[in-house]
Amino acid sequence: MADTLTVVVVDDHSIFRSGLRADLDRSIEVVGEAADVPSAVAVIAATRPHVVLLDVHLPGGSDASVSGGAEVLRRVASEVPSTRFLALSVSDKAEDVVGVIRAGARGYITKGASGAEVSRAVQAVAGGDAVFSPRLAGFVLDAFGAAVGETAAADDELDRLSAREQEVMRLIARGYAYKEVAATLFISAKTVESHVSSVLRKLQLSSRHELTAWATARRLL
Amino acid sequence: MTTAPAAPALVRRRDCLVAGVAGGLADHLGWPVQAVRVAFAVTALLAGAGALLYAWLWAFTPWAEPLGPDDRVVRRAPVAIVATAGALGAAILAILLAILDDGPADGNAPDWLVPAALAVLLAAGAGAWVSFIDRPDPARGRRLEVWVRAALTAVLALLAVVLVLGPAARAWPVIAVLAAFGALLGIGLVYLPALVKLWRDLEGERVRRIRDEQRSAMAAHLHDSVLQTLALIQNRAGASSEAGRLARAQERELRSWLHDGDALADSDLATDLRDFAAALELDYPVRIDVVAVGMSDERASGELAAAAREAMLNAARHAGGEVSVYLEGSARAVDVYVRDRGPGFDPAKVAPGRLGVRESIIGRMRRAGGSATVRAGAGGEGTEVHLRFETRVEHG
Numbered sequence: 001m002a003d004t005l006t007v008v009v010v011d012d013h014s015i016f017r018s019g020l021r022a023d024l025d026r027s028i029e030v031v032g033e034a035a036d037v038p039s040a041v042a043v044i045a046a047t048r049p050h051v052v053l054l055d056v057h058l059p060g061g062s063d064a065s066v067s068g069g070a071e072v073l074r075r076v077a078s079e080v081p082s083t084r085f086l087a088l089s090v091s092d093k094a095e096d097v098v099g100v101i102r103a104g105a106r107g108y109i110t111k112g113a114s115g116a117e118v119s120r121a122v123q124a125v126a127g128g129d130a131v132f133s134p135r136l137a138g139f140v141l142d143a144f145g146a147a148v149g150e151t152a153a154a155d156d157e158l159d160r161l162s163a164r165e166q167e168v169m170r171l172i173a174r175g176y177a178y179k180e181v182a183a184t185l186f187i188s189a190k191t192v193e194s195h196v197s198s199v200l201r202k203l204q205l206s207s208r209h210e211l212t213a214w215a216t217a218r219r220l221l
Numbered sequence: 222m223t224t225a226p227a228a229p230a231l232v233r234r235r236d237c238l239v240a241g242v243a244g245g246l247a248d249h250l251g252w253p254v255q256a257v258r259v260a261f262a263v264t265a266l267l268a269g270a271g272a273l274l275y276a277w278l279w280a281f282t283p284w285a286e287p288l289g290p291d292d293r294v295v296r297r298a299p300v301a302i303v304a305t306a307g308a309l310g311a312a313i314l315a316i317l318l319a320i321l322d323d324g325p326a327d328g329n330a331p332d333w334l335v336p337a338a339l340a341v342l343l344a345a346g347a348g349a350w351v352s353f354i355d356r357p358d359p360a361r362g363r364r365l366e367v368w369v370r371a372a373l374t375a376v377l378a379l380l381a382v383v384l385v386l387g388p389a390a391r392a393w394p395v396i397a398v399l400a401a402f403g404a405l406l407g408i409g410l411v412y413l414p415a416l417v418k419l420w421r422d423l424e425g426e427r428v429r430r431i432r433d434e435q436r437s438a439m440a441a442h443l444h445d446s447v448l449q450t451l452a453l454i455q456n457r458a459g460a461s462s463e464a465g466r467l468a469r470a471q472e473r474e475l476r477s478w479l480h481d482g483d484a485l486a487d488s489d490l491a492t493d494l495r496d497f498a499a500a501l502e503l504d505y506p507v508r509i510d511v512v513a514v515g516m517s518d519e520r521a522s523g524e525l526a527a528a529a530r531e532a533m534l535n536a537a538r539h540a541g542g543e544v545s546v547y548l549e550g551s552a553r554a555v556d557v558y559v560r561d562r563g564p565g566f567d568p569a570k571v572a573p574g575r576l577g578v579r580e581s582i583i584g585r586m587r588r589a590g591g592s593a594t595v596r597a598g599a600g601g602e603g604t605e606v607h608l609r610f611e612t613r614v615e616h617g
Binding site: 013015016019023024057090108111113114115116134135138141142146170171173174175176180181184193219 | 291318334395444449453454455457459465469510512513515543544545547549558560598600602607
């Protein structure tokens with residue numbers, strides 16, 4: 001990385017913010033912090049960082065039916081089109097995160113992850129890639145009906161995964177890194193990334209009943 | 222008395238005529254049921270002593286223990302119908318007498334007063350019985366309740382109208398109006414138990430809702446505070462450290478309590494492997510991620526589960542660090558992958574004396590009709606165990 005990446009950390013726990021700030025890679029510079037929805041919107045609009053590390057559960061949201069993280073995305077994402085959002089969640093439950101992903105986040109990482117892992121994810125997201133955990137990959141396979149044998153006939157179909165995308169998601173769910181997925185499937189790492197990005201796009205745009213149902217259930221909580 | 226064999230405990234029979242009192246007492250004393258019934262009837266004539274004893278036993282004797290979940294109390298006597306019929310008969314008699322009433326010449330109280338009072342009492346009793354006792358009984362239930370109420374309301378209303386507008390009102394102006402009022406009160410008594418029951422149900426519903434609200438408020442609070450702290454501990458202490466593992470185990474426990482506290486613990490394969498992963502994380506410096514996809518009717522007690530547990534134990538013991546478990550169930554087969562990033566091992570090089578992997582994983586799966594492969598993980602790093610179990614066709 002030639003340039004340093006600028007990030008804004010949005011989390012309502014100051015201990016967590018300072019801990020993350022200390023742990024992040026040196027190539028990553030924290031240019032702003034915010035603890036609630038309004039200040040996050042202001043800081044992001046003012047600093048225009050490369051990446052925003054965004055907590056899913058944030059106070060200060062105006063609409064109780066949407067998680068704070070999703071509301072930040074909704075209010076500021078169109079103002080800063082070049083900024084990528086990486087969701088941070090205290091849980092590894094994909095249901096917690098689907099709402100934020102569908103609002104536009106490029107991936108998510110759990111708060112238990114180490115500084116090095118977060119740094120890698122920030123760099124991946126800044127480079128335009130999507131960040132999938134095994135749990136999210138498993139959720140996607142379930143939600144798109146891959147386990148019961150539904151396969152997209154055409155690549156641009158939004159409600160099902162192509163056979164290749166299913167293979168990639170299965171390997172990620174088995175704990176493979178992108179490089180290992182590439183080696184196993186005899187494809188390039190770039191191709192793996194493009195498959196993952198395409199799955200992320202489907203996750204964001206699909207109107208499959210399971211996805212919307214999960215998102216709804218999440219909001220009710 | 223001490224030589225007699227212990228009498229059965231005094232409990233009310235679940236299969237009974239009215240309340241199981243006579244049957245229970247007969248069992249306890251070793252008498253025939255009919256004798257007990259006759260004794261009750263005879264003593265009831267002695268200033269109501271038998272009736273009093275019956276009520277006493279009804280109130281203070283428990284039901285016999287149910288023999289199974291479907292063993293419900295069966296009352297063979299249609300008490301509500303008998304009481305309703307009695308009330309109807311008494312009311313009709315009162316109505317006839319009131320219509321034929323020709324004045325106070327033959328006594329100092331109207332002839333219809335006693336049947337009318339009896340009708341009101343029996344109606345109130347029938348209303349209480351259908352609401353409190355018959356409603357849970359599927360053989361009687363709501364339909365009977367509706368019919369009983371409708372019949373009693375109609376006849377009591379008719380009685381009240383006849384008393385006020387008929388000749389009785391001219392003969393006994395004060396008593397007739399009071400009696401008509403009593404009949405209307407009887408209609409109220411017919412419905413009162415239903416209202417009480419409705420109110421109780423609403424109250425129960427309200428309590429349940431309050432409890433749910435408290436629970437979700439607590440869940441939200443814990444989510445914001447304790448779970449965040451536990452995540453932070455894992456983050457600062459390192460995932461494989463003692464503190465990190467303890468925090469992770471606590472987080473897992475708290476989370477499962479918060480989210481499915483009320484749900485029954487199902488023992489499917491995914492749940493079982495998650496529990497086992499949690500247990501391993503406490504004993505070994507390892508972090509195990511269990512991802513489950515699809516439906517599976519594979520039981521936790523099966524051979525596949527045993528082999529998967531063995532593979533996870535091996536990974537925790539010999540590799541440590543990050544372990545991924547992936548479980549996918551489809552209509553045709555169940556697949557389990559256990560992947561670690563340890564030093565790796567070659568099954569061919571394992572000494573023949575060490576039976577661990579060969580017997581407990583590969584052999585076990587083969588005997589059960591499945592298959593198991595153990596090979597190096599992607600890029601030659603660590604080990605990956607793949608267990609596969611084809612679902613039998615007749616299995617569904």
